[in-house]
Amino acid sequence: MAERAAAIDRFLAAHGYAGCLRAPLAGDASARRYERLRGSPGPAILMDAPPSTLDVRPFLRIAAWLLGQGFSAPRILAAAPDQGLVLLEDLGDGLLNRCLAEGAAPEPLYQAALDTLLAIQAAPPPPDLPPYDDAKLMTELGLLTEWYAQHLPAAAKADYLAIWQDLLPLVRVGPACLVYVDYHADNLLWLPERTGTARIGLLDFQDARLGPPAYDLVSLLEDARRDVPPALAAAMVERYLASRPELDPAAFKVSYAVLGAQRNCKILGLFTRLARRDHKPHYLPLIDRVRGYLLRDLAQPALAPLGQWFARHLELNIAS
Numbered sequence: 001m002a003e004r005a006a007a008i009d010r011f012l013a014a015h016g017y018a019g020c021l022r023a024p025l026a027g028d029a030s031a032r033r034y035e036r037l038r039g040s041p042g043p044a045i046l047m048d049a050p051p052s053t054l055d056v057r058p059f060l061r062i063a064a065w066l067l068g069q070g071f072s073a074p075r076i077l078a079a080a081p082d083q084g085l086v087l088l089e090d091l092g093d094g095l096l097n098r099c100l101a102e103g104a105a106p107e108p109l110y111q112a113a114l115d116t117l118l119a120i121q122a123a124p125p126p127p128d129l130p131p132y133d134d135a136k137l138m139t140e141l142g143l144l145t146e147w148y149a150q151h152l153p154a155a156a157k158a159d160y161l162a163i164w165q166d167l168l169p170l171v172r173v174g175p176a177c178l179v180y181v182d183y184h185a186d187n188l189l190w191l192p193e194r195t196g197t198a199r200i201g202l203l204d205f206q207d208a209r210l211g212p213p214a215y216d217l218v219s220l221l222e223d224a225r226r227d228v229p230p231a232l233a234a235a236m237v238e239r240y241l242a243s244r245p246e247l248d249p250a251a252f253k254v255s256y257a258v259l260g261a262q263r264n265c266k267i268l269g270l271f272t273r274l275a276r277r278d279h280k281p282h283y284l285p286l287i288d289r290v291r292g293y294l295l296r297d298l299a300q301p302a303l304a305p306l307g308q309w310f311a312r313h314l315e316l317n318i319a320s
Contacts, residue, residue, distance in 0.1 A: 008048060011085045015078045016041045036090065043090040044077055051084040059206035060086070065126040071116065072191055072201045091201040096185035097226055104190075106232055113188055113220060114236050116200040118243050121177040121213050132179050132211025134168045137262055143269025147276065149314060156313050163305045164262075170302060171262075173255040174213045174247050181207040183216040184223045213244075214255040215263070222260050222293040224267050224286050230296070257300035264294040291316065 012018060020039035033048040049056050060081065066073035077087040096109050130136075141164050145157040182204050189201030217240055221233040237256065241249050267290050271283040298307040298318050310316040 004048075004050065007083055008046070008085065011078075011080055011083060012037070012046070015087055017044070017087075022046070037087075045074065045088040045090050047086040047088060049084040049086070051082060054084060056081050056084055056086055056206070058208070061126065062205045062208050066120075066202055066205065069120075069123045070198060071120065072189070072194060072198045073205070074201075074203070091189050091191065091203075094190040094201070096188045096190055099190050100185065100226065106229075107235070109190060110220070110228075110232060110236055111239065112190075112197075112199050113183075113185075114217075114239055116188075116197040116202075117180075117183060117216055117220065118240065119197045120180065121216075123178070125176075125178040125210055129178065129208060129210040131176075132181075132209040132215065134165075136209070137168055137171075138164060140266040141262060143273065144265040146269060147272040148268040152313055156309075160309055160313075163309055167258050167303065167306065168262075170251075170258050171212045171214065171255045173251045174244070176210050177213050179209045179211040179213075179215045180205050181209065181215070181219070183219045184225065185220075186223075186225050212255060212259065214252060215259050218256055218260045218263055222264065222296075224271075224290050224293075227289065254300060254302050257297045257303060260297035261294060261303055261306060264290050264297065268294070 012020065017037055017039065020037045022035045022037055025034040025036055031050055031053045035046040037044045037046055060076060060079055063073045063076055067075065074091055075089040077089060079086045096113065099109060100106055138161065145152060145160055187204040191199050191201050221228050221236055241247060241252060268287060271287055274280040274283045295316065295318055297303060298310065307318055
């Protein structure tokens with residue numbers, strides 16, 4: 001720890017921030033850590049991503065692409081990738097989740113977030129994005145049976161994966177695009193002083209992949225950290241489809257439901273692992289909301305075999 005602290009001090013001093021005021025900010029589910037810096041040469045955010053466990057290069061590549069397309073990712077003020085240290089533009093505290101908790105009207109914020117998402121998906125994706133292919137989706141789905149439902153017999157776990165093998169072909173609706181992966185209200189900032197799609201600030205995009213367009217819409221509207229009313233979610237799906245008339249609406253809604261179920265199964269496993277293995281129990285209270293979203297997805301007729309599996313093995317019933 002002392003060696004890491006000394007490396008950070010040297011990095012800050014090299015870029016003019018020796019002796020600045022430093023205040024910790026909330027991090028994410030990884031080992032990544034953030035601090036807000038105050039003092040000369042100006043406000044900034046320090047990202048501390050220990051290189052033994054994390055690689056900041058994907059973040060730097062995606063940030064450069066987003067900025068090049070005119071989106072409001074934080075500007076990179078300085079970086080030492082081999083040390084896992086980055087100085088970022090401070091985009092402020094206006095997280096959508098915070099704005100909503102303080103009483104902001106939801107619909108305008110979600111419309112703005114949706115319009116920015118549409119613009120991201122319309123842009124030519126950056127080169128060399130890893131694919132969000134069936135192998136990756138299946139690996140994530142395994143988190144549910146490995147952690148959340150680890151008590152189930154091997155045959156039940158095999159049935160679960162076999163059902164998913166049949167479902168995943170349904171998600172490939174629309175041209176593959178950049179998938180942000182965690183496009184939700186805790187990673188988006190409201191920047192009303194900017195215009196157009198730049199009014200949405202973008203954080204936590206280092207896991208971006210090339211995959212199906214419905215994924216990020218699910219991430220926005222089935223948010224594990226806040227309730228998104230079904231009527232608002234439905235209105236945003238319709239707004240999305242109205243902006244993309246080339247998509248078949250029925251097929252897209254099936255893709256949306258299948259990816260919603262996939263994401264929520266992943267999250268149930270991930271949050272359980274964070275609590276049990278990583279000693280982060282504060283994710284456990286979010287599980288009921290995630291189960292509720294999963295039930296909403298399972299109501300899609302194409303997901304009937306998966307719904308039957310959950311009813312039989314985990315007593316999760318659509319009618320409950």
